[in-house]
Amino acid sequence: MTDVRVIVVDDQQLIRESIAALLDIQPGISVVGTAGDGKAAVDLTVAEDPDVVLMDVRMPVMDGIDALGVLRRRNPRTRVVMLTTFDDEEYVVRALKAGASGYLLKDRPAVELAAAVRLAHSGVVQFDPAAAARLATALGHGLGHGRPVPPQLDLTEREVDVLRLVATGSTNREIAGRLHLSEGTVKNHVSRILGRLGLRDRTQAAVYARDHGLL
Numbered sequence: 095m096t097d098v099r100v101i102v103v104d105d106q107q108l109i110r111e112s113i114a115a116l117l118d119i120q121p122g123i124s125v126v127g128t129a130g131d132g133k134a135a136v137d138l139t140v141a142e143d144p145d146v147v148l149m150d151v152r153m154p155v156m157d158g159i160d161a162l163g164v165l166r167r168r169n170p171r172t173r174v175v176m177l178t179t180f181d182d183e184e185y186v187v188r189a190l191k192a193g194a195s196g197y198l199l200k201d202r203p204a205v206e207l208a209a210a211v212r213l214a215h216s217g218v219v220q221f222d223p224a225a226a227a228r229l230a231t232a233l234g235h236g237l238g239h240g241r242p243v244p245p246q247l248d249l250t251e252r253e254v255d256v257l258r259l260v261a262t263g264s265t266n267r268e269i270a271g272r273l274h275l276s277e278g279t280v281k282n283h284v285s286r287i288l289g290r291l292g293l294r295d296r297t298q299a300a301v302y303a304r305d306h307g308l309l
Contacts (some may be wrong), residue, residue, distance in 0.1 A: 131155030
């Protein structure tokens with residue numbers, strides 16, 4: 095099996111080299127480069143065509159979310175996971191809208207970072223629990239309280255609520271708790287949503303929600 099090729103981007107040299115070293119010894123992962131700012135990250139990603147980029151948010155020259163936006167246009171195959179110390183809802187929402195494949199905090203153990211890289215490579219959108227909570231806050235408390243369903247969506251109001259929470263990276267259990275439903279009911283809602291919208295998986299659902307103004 096081919097290794098997942100990774101680039102690590104952080105403006106602090108010690109941090110990026112430490113993360114790179116920790117990942118490079120994980121089975122099935124190969125770090126092919128590091129960069130210290132968003133512009134350098136774009137240039138390196140275009141040159142190396144990695145599978146996954148771990149990107150800091152706040153950096154000089156070009157911040158990580160702006161770099162993410164450029165990479166979505168120039169290197170759409172590459173998955174970009176924001177890896178940061180900031181769980182502020184503004185950054186989380188900006189990252190998802192820009193097309194991030196995840197938003198994780200830097201204090202994750204090496205094994206968890208490696209798992210995050212593999213999940214991103216397989217197309218799974220993932221959020222650190224703290225970041226997911228911030229995103230839920232950013233979505234407001236309007237879930238299920240008369241918030242209008244966009245007219246182009248062939249979904250019920252409850253299905254839109256579920257879709258919004260799927261887009262935050264919430265599990266079926268978390269969605270069930272938030273909406274006071276059973277896990278089985280949530281699973282059925284998710285299946286109907288994917289079928290009605292012609293989507294393959296939760297990753298595509300998150301992108302769809304972002305593109306249709308549900309976040």
